[in-house]
Amino acid sequence: MLETRATVVESRDRTTWVVAADVSSCEQCNGKGCGSSKVAQLFCSKPRRFEVENSIGAVVGDEVIISVADGAVLQGIGLLYLLPLALMVILGGIADFMHAGDASVAVGAIAGLLLGFAFARLVSASRSNVMNKPYIAKRSSV
Numbered sequence: 001m002l003e004t005r006a007t008v009v010e011s012r013d014r015t016t017w018v019v020a021a022d023v024s025s026c027e028q029c030n031g032k033g034c035g036s037s038k039v040a041q042l043f044c045s046k047p048r049r050f051e052v053e054n055s056i057g058a059v060v061g062d063e064v065i066i067s068v069a070d071g072a073v074l075q076g077i078g079l080l081y082l083l084p085l086a087l088m089v090i091l092g093g094i095a096d097f098m099h100a101g102d103a104s105v106a107v108g109a110i111a112g113l114l115l116g117f118a119f120a121r122l123v124s125a126s127r128s129n130v131m132n133k134p135y136i137a138k139r140s141s142v
Contacts, residue, residue, distance in 0.1 A: 002068045005140050008058045009049065016054035016136065018066060053135040063140035072133075079123060084116025091115070 006018035050066070058064050091112030095105040 002070070002073065003065050003137065006050070006052075006064055006066045008054075008060050008062045008064060011054060011058065011060055013054075015051055016058060017049050017051055018064065018136075019049055020066070050134065053133060056136050056138065058136050058139065064136045065138050065140055066134050067137040068134045076124075079120045083120055084113050087112035087116040087119075 004020055006020045008016050009019050010017040052066055056064075088109045089112070092105050092109030095108035098104075100108075
């Protein structure tokens with residue numbers, strides 16, 4: 001289970017907007033292990049807001065712990081990055097195998113990439129699996 005601290009900044013019914021207290025690491029290693037803190041510092045200079053399910057009734061100003069189920073991040077990475085890249089290589093490879101020319105290989109690769117992104121968007125929009133979405137696990141004790 002991946003967890004991070006956040007502050008509730010807006011609340012409506014069962015959904016809540018939070019701002020992560022430290023977007024530089026997932027708190028598994030406190031930013032010392034995998035290098036995610038360095039990448040986050042490079043690309044995420046300002047705090048980001050996230051919409052999460054509020055099953056504990058947190059209110060604006062509460063410090064909370066946000067959790068994401070194990071495997072949810074890997075599924076998202078596979079769907080958003082690996083699927084489009086695989087389709088890009090496959091369609092570009094098919095065009096190359098057919099000796100269609102460089103322009104056709106480029107068009108096939110771009111079509112595969114766009115098809116992969118479209119499919120990923122369709123799949124993620126149709127998923128109503130709450131297990132893969134971030135949620136407020138508890139109020140922070142710190």
